[in-house]
Amino acid sequence: MTLESVLTRIDESLPEAMERLMTLLRIPSISTDPAYKAECESAADWLVTELNSLGFKAEKRRVPGHPMVVARHEGPGPHLLFYGHYDVQPVDPLTLWDRPPFEPAIEEGPNGPVIRGRGSSDDKGQLMTFLEACRAYKDVTGTLPGNLTIFFEGEEESGSPSLIPFLEANRDELACDLALICDTSMVSPGVPSIAGQLRGMLKEEFTLHGPRIDLHSGHYGGPALNPLREISKLIASFHDEAGRVAVEGFYEGVAEVPAELKRQWEACGFDEAAYLGHAGMTVAHGEAGYSALEQQWARPTLEINGLWGGYQGAGSKTVIPAEAHCKITCRLVGAMEPGDVRRKLRAHVEARLPTDARITWDSDLDGAPAAVMDTSRPEFEAARQALSEEWNREAVIVGMGGSIPIAYYFKSILGMDAMLIGYANDDDAIHSPNEKYDVKSFHKGIRSWARILDRIAK
Template sequence: MSASPSLDPVLNHIDGDLDDATQRLMELLRIPSISTDPAYKADCETAADWLVADLTSIGAKVSKRPTPGHPMVVGHVGPEGEDVPHLLFYGHYDVQPVDPLELWNTPPFEPEIQDTPKGRVIRGRGSSDDKGQLMTFVEACRAWTEVHGQLPCRITFFFEGEEESGSPSLIPYMKENAEELKADVALICDTAMFDPKTPAIVTMLRGMLGEELMVTGPDKDLHSGFYGGAAMNPIRALSKVVAALHDDQGRVTIPGFYDGVPEMPAELMAQWEGLGFDADKFLGDVGLSKPAGEQDRTPLEMVWSRPTCEVNGIWGGYTSEGFKTVLPSQAHMKISFRLVGQQDPHAIRESFRAYVQELLPEDCKVEFKAHGASGAGQMDISDPAFEKARQALSDEWPNPAAYIGCGGSIPIAGHFGRLLDMNAMLIGFGLEDDALHSPNEKYDLNSFHKGIRSWARVLDALSR
């Protein structure tokens, strides 16, 4: 689909307004809206107020909505009418804590433009996650409005302030306000490009299951000289469990674990192969060389479309300086599962627990503690909006846009489907070196600039 004649003046306006757009982003970045720390509650309110004012300046009817935690910002703009496409755009204005502060090279809430060997970047907390990403869409809407007096479609803005603290208010708010939030499709800008030249639409998100367990053997720590050999060591018992979770080919051995795991369509696999993913570099950059997952799968499949079982922590006995010949009473483990397709996290939890019980020796007992469970998200790319958006992104960047998977979990995408019956499209312009959640977070100025242009193209494409 070719672009409409209305698009070029919008793109030209974006190019001419980049300095002012960057300064607006800097204003938002200066607000330390850390949602996890009650000391910053007023700052989260300030960030919400800033967004209300900014969206009002582009003609939106917008307000700050109270929740038991930090407020939502909800606004509506654009032409009304049954034949006018209606898009919802989601983002979050809260940010991660900055600790450890001593590792920042510049103050995290005094953002600045810096020249780096890879180009100019916007340095500061929230620059990539998610204020810079959020503002790419707002600035695209501003450009359309300033050039043509209105947007080419109807838009609902939906910004939350608790994403970095688990979104406790999100589901209740969505349920209570479902009619207002319902749109044709949801847009989310909180993901990354495949590489600096290749834009992407994330169409698969892995779910998450977390478990913690404590294995108890003897009723107290024992002297290993007196009891060693005769008494069952719970660390030994737990080690047997860990060793049994994967076979020699990297497959997870929990009964029923692969129920609901789909095979990827051939056309999607061909697209992934065309991306030129360098598995050797991917592992080499972190000091590794051999993929450890299912040996009949490519590394890209392992991180995008296959489920995982990973021990995140294991401890027991004496671990301080020096040596203590103790036979411990308890051993502990934290383990997470990344899920895909239609895998049922609750069924996997029950199967995992039964499997552990089966593997433990008679003299050991186990206590489990659940740490959340959410299914995977898979977007329906048969929706014509996806291909329209993919083509629009391809027109902006050097390489064609790709449908990709994401190894992480973004629960909001699934909430749109389950609570509002809406397909969600995840388009982001972050890069792998943006240092999300880490000191010295940055967002490439090119990502910000071309991200705004990209959204202008997407709005044009989806409005027709």
Template sequence: MSLAPVLDRIDRDLPESLERLMGLLRIPSISTDPAFKEDCARAADWLVEDLKGLGFEAASVPTPGHPMVVAQGGTGGRHLLFYGHYDVQPVDPLNLWHRDPFDPEIQDTPKGKVIRARGAADDKGQLMTFLEALRAWKTVNGTLPCRLTIFLEGEEESGSPSLIPFMQEHAAELKADLALICDTGLHEDRVPAITTMLRGLLGEEITITGPAMDLHSGGYGGAAINPIRVLSKILAGLQDENGRIQVPGFYDDVDELPEAIRAQWQALSFDHAKFLGDVGLSVPAGEKDRTPLEMLWSRPTAEVNGIWGGYTGAGFKTVLPSEAHAKVSFRLVSRQDPDKLRAAFRDWVRGQLPADCKVEFHGHGNSPAGVMEISDPAFEAARGALTEEWGVPAAYVGCGGSIPIAGYFKTYLGMDAMLIGFGRDDDLIHSPNEKYDVECFHKGIRSWARVLDRIAKG
């Protein structure tokens, strides 16, 4: 089995690979909207058929939500699990799309050819890079590269309600030596990247109540406590003047970045000025002694995602409101425990409540950070393969966002995960006019062929 004919095959079959992707993109598998339930099932069936064509035993397995696609195939070597998701984000506001989001098209742009459609990058285009690599491999070699489990979810864009129960119930089928996940991006559009640090997330909604009812600020202003003032004071105190979060114990389980990784990140020569400049900013707002890349990839944060209270309509109303609300989220890193920090945050808020005020909490997201175990030689092997394909040294990077699946694989299946993806920052995922560069799709397929060539033998 040799790699060169597989890569040749990938190059020659690119038009057919694109046609297949467009077939999947035509299915409007919006998981959050019940109106598209049948379409989600159709997308799962489409993938089952495609996997059967590759020699997998594949099935669309029902859940209380949308089905999971689970397929088993190949023998020998290392047992790898591949994860992707076939569901997509809603398309509103539809009027901002330049064409039907589910009528995909290859378009020429000043930066090259793109596949334009909802899901082109997130995650149908990405998951198909892996299946197309397998197809070329099978065509050339007659077999799959090793024992493979394919696991494709249909609820990633709607909070994955069925995921953990499903993984617990099907642990025996899903457990492999290593998970491969294709739902991330290149670093700065050109550097192939393996994401080894993902931040966790802790979400809280706070409601502070003062007076028993809304009051007239003339009749009570001054004498009656104003819950907006109380809330503002608490939120203002979340960080000190150096950007350090003030919840007691917040940094207890935050590890400092290993020197090797810090050095690698510095070598990326990330353009901090451009990163901030692109969104109209010039000064990093977080911890004083950290670079923005560190802030985003390796440091925890506290953000207020929403605030409301009193009169917020047109004009003015001299109300002294009974309640004030905020949605607060924390991005977590290292060994920070969401449950422990949720309790610490609530205690910290309660400790600042003046007399006559009450607070209620409502918990939202809750996922620990993911820190990948890169001592597995597969990581260095994959890094070499990616470097070869892209002609630029591949990097271990962090990710400011939360991709909880990696942590779930560790927690529920005892399996490490390697996140490799080919998205670009301008892919407009979750936005109107989503696209995936044909170059990313093509080189993504070639990348997986190279990675599998190096790691499949175990």
């Protein structure tokens, strides 16, 4: 009966919850622009005040950049940490916005009313779903729902420069039984999703050196080694005809998707044709034998992000360039280790260098393994059932093609798994003009967290 009372309270108090979100959205907390430092402070202060009013012990923590917000409520049950970020992306180009980005409003969208404004989906609307679920529990029961720590960051949209030192310095305080992360989306509209794995990342950049200087192509064309031609051969050698990465040992640590998880993915409502069509494609061009969803979530990649050399200006300049350049990123899955992949990639390149060519590598680029959660934990199934009940369709455990560093840092620094549960949609235009968050996502997101907490916070 307590859960039903909490859900009723959420429904009845939705207008007040929406106005609180609007208040937060009006604060232009753009973290990457120093001109908005005071506004980032204001957003952190607003959250501290709200959290304290709910019964948390909240405070603003100083770091070299924008402050962290940490709040604590001791209670029975497992210790859960909820993470979100209060900073937002810049709004440029401003001319493409239909309304001022920090004057949020409710508008009618093609699928129902939406909250329009910067940060509405990424991540203020998402983090407020959790706070409003806690508020409803407090209103109904007189106390917060369990043993909770809240952690809000103010630099996520500007590279999180203060995050790792803060986690390391506060490891004992922040390490919990499980983290809950709201900075994510649903796999398809109306399909509740829990991300259980995120791909890792390896960055590489190299220069292929040939002649001592740029050469006249009439005097040296033919005898001279051409770095652009040789780097093209190297690039072509990275993949076979089936789209598999041809670097020896690249797939060590990569496992196939378990049958039950693959079944969930196939039934999740993902529209492959629409996904590809959005990018102007008709077929998937990755590894043969895998769906676009598997290629995005569960298979590693080696992508060429930049390739250049020689004359780049207007007209023609008849030179053979002295060097050519390439930027690469690899998305990693499973147990792939960035350092191991880096060694294999470099060995592949250096074994194919012709006489008179040499390679220099950028030694300052980083890498991080995939974040793979233990989805066999009972909390994952409990949350999946709670989401299924709220959204009236089967929730799915999904992967993510990108990398959300906080999930990896929670695992590597704090030693805890994370459940990534958010209610955004792919058309929310995060980081873009006219960002929005569906009112349905906000409302059902609050109800979803109430159901999840009812199942896992005891």
